Amino acid sequence: MKRRHFLTQSISYAGAVSLTPFPYHKFISDKKKFANDVVELGNTGIKLTRLAMGTGTRGVNGASNQTRRMGIKGLGDFLHFAYDEGVLFWDSADQYGTHPHLKEALKRVPREDVTILTKTHATTEKEMKADLDRFRKEIGTDYLDMVLLHAIKDRNWPKRKAPAMDVMSRAREDGIIRAHGISCHSLAALETAAETEWVQVDLARFNPTGARMDAEMPVVRKVLQKMKAAGKGIIGMKVLGAGSLADRIDECLQFQLAHEFIDCFTIGQETVEEFYDLQERIPKASVRG
Numbered sequence: 001m002k003r004r005h006f007l008t009q010s011i012s013y014a015g016a017v018s019l020t021p022f023p024y025h026k027f028i029s030d031k032k033k034f035a036n037d038v039v040e041l042g043n044t045g046i047k048l049t050r051l052a053m054g055t056g057t058r059g060v061n062g063a064s065n066q067t068r069r070m071g072i073k074g075l076g077d078f079l080h081f082a083y084d085e086g087v088l089f090w091d092s093a094d095q096y097g098t099h100p101h102l103k104e105a106l107k108r109v110p111r112e113d114v115t116i117l118t119k120t121h122a123t124t125e126k127e128m129k130a131d132l133d134r135f136r137k138e139i140g141t142d143y144l145d146m147v148l149l150h151a152i153k154d155r156n157w158p159k160r161k162a163p164a165m166d167v168m169s170r171a172r173e174d175g176i177i178r179a180h181g182i183s184c185h186s187l188a189a190l191e192t193a194a195e196t197e198w199v200q201v202d203l204a205r206f207n208p209t210g211a212r213m214d215a216e217m218p219v220v221r222k223v224l225q226k227m228k229a230a231g232k233g234i235i236g237m238k239v240l241g242a243g244s245l246a247d248r249i250d251e252c253l254q255f256q257l258a259h260e261f262i263d264c265f266t267i268g269q270e271t272v273e274e275f276y277d278l279q280e281r282i283p284k285a286s287v288r289g
Helices: 065-084 097-105 125-139 164-172 187-195 218-229 249-258 270-288
Strands: 039-042 048-049 049-055 089-091 116-121 144-152 175-182 201-205 232-237 264-268
Touching: 039 270, 048 049, 048 116, 048 201, 049 065, 049 125, 065 125, 065 270, 089 232, 089 264, 116 125, 116 201, 125 144, 144 164, 175 187, 175 232, 187 201, 187 218, 218 232, 249 270
Parallel strands: 049 089, 049 264, 089 116, 116 144, 144 175, 175 201, 201 232, 232 264
Antiparallel strands: 039 048
16 A cells, blocks of 8 residues: 555644644663564454554544545545554544544455454343444454443442443453453542452553643552553553643653553644654654653
8 A cells, every 4th residue: 555545635743843842762772663563462362563543533423533524435545544554452432432443454454463442332132232233234343352341430330230230341351352341431430440440441541741641640650550550451542632742742752651550642733744754753752851
């Protein structure tokens, strides 16, 4: 797949310079890290690339920037392109409406070569069973690598979501999903997730300034360290603060890469320029002193 097929416009965030001093030397790694490094996700046994192809930028009501901008064929081509470049982790959700786009990419990408994450708002047993059947049909796969409860805010979510969680547990035993977990959107939900054995994977908002996070960064970091100690897989999101830190990309990347409890992270990309920019920035950021 040729680069010229994807050249659409210059990246929206490249070239900006941060005005805030950042102590790069405190976050330097002892070796370069790359977007296509294969890493292990907690104790799940799942191996995936350090960077995920996020498909849900401003994703709501079954659409996202990626779907609106590229359409099914275009986003399918973009995911295929990323696969050819060694980035093998696809982050989707029912809320984003991107399942058909993943199906398009799977026409040319071996299913077993990529890791697919999706998310559900199901609460009841009936809803969860229906979602698992529908999701697999929409994506065109017999199994899903990870399914997460999506955008959870309340502290007592295990009680409210128990019927759906039971279905997900049985689905994992039956090989329909490989791991289950949660996407947290409040500190209360995150703290409960850290205490809940059922959570195998957590999608956590994490960046150096606390932008669009569940609490101030040191507070969230402490909870995530607890999760990691319990063997949970942690995927970072809101790495660039949902775009609010677009002038501090190198800082955000180095911050993410320096925290070993972050197994991998997802960033929404809309052009090949953004993709190549991240491929170049990530290894440089990992060892910048």
